[in-house]
Amino acid sequence: MRLLAIFAAATAALAALTLPAHAAPGPLGEPGGTLALPLKDAVKVLPAADESRAGYPSTLFRHWTDADMDQCNTRKEVLLAEAFLAPEQGRRCALTGGEWYSPYDDVYVESAGGLDVDHMVPLAEAWDSGAGQWSAEEREEYANDLGDDRALIAVTRT
Incomplete structure (x- = not known):
């Protein structure tokens, strides 16, 4: 059941996040907007294309x-x-203390150094799904998306 919930969340994030900013408005609404459809309907209106599985240069994000x-x-x-539990924020945004919950593995973390920040739709998947056609600015915007709470997540460092 937990895997199904993660899959549903990732699919919803994919629908909302993988469209480049220059995508034409249409059934999906304005680029960057929130899709307000049931998941089964949202998946039907996603544009379909062959994916590129040639790998991607992470430096382009x-x-x-x-x-x-x-x-x-x-x-x-x-x-x-x-x-x-909010960390103390020091000079140049140094974080000390604090506490986080990692939903992927049901772990509580007491140090920012024990965390990674993951993209709900990984950069490799975005690349495979067309980010290679985006401008450098669009890839940077995607990689740093703070406008949608579903885009990035703190999880235990592995």
């Missing part, structure tokens, strides 16, 4: 940027947002 220039990069912004 510039991530962990500091878009709002507050000295907290995207990774730290996610950690701050997802902490259920």
Whole structure:
């Protein structure tokens, strides 16, 4: 049941997140908007195309940027947002203390260093699904998406 819930969440995230910003509005609504359809209907309106499984250069997804220039990069912004016991935020956004919950493995983590921030739809899947056709700016925006709470998640470091 838990795997089914993770699959459903990932599929919903895929529907909402993998469209490039220049996609034409249509049944999916405005690019970057929230899709308000039952999952079975949302999947039916996704554009279909062959995937590229040739691999991807992760360097083409510039991530962990500091878009709002507050000295907290995207990774730290996610950690701050997802902490259920807030860490202390020091100079240059150094995080100490705090506590997080990793839903993938049902583990509580007491150090920001014990966490990774994952993309709900992995960069490799985005690439395979067409991100190779996006501009560098679109890939950076996708890799650092703080506009949708479903895009990035703090999980235990493996």
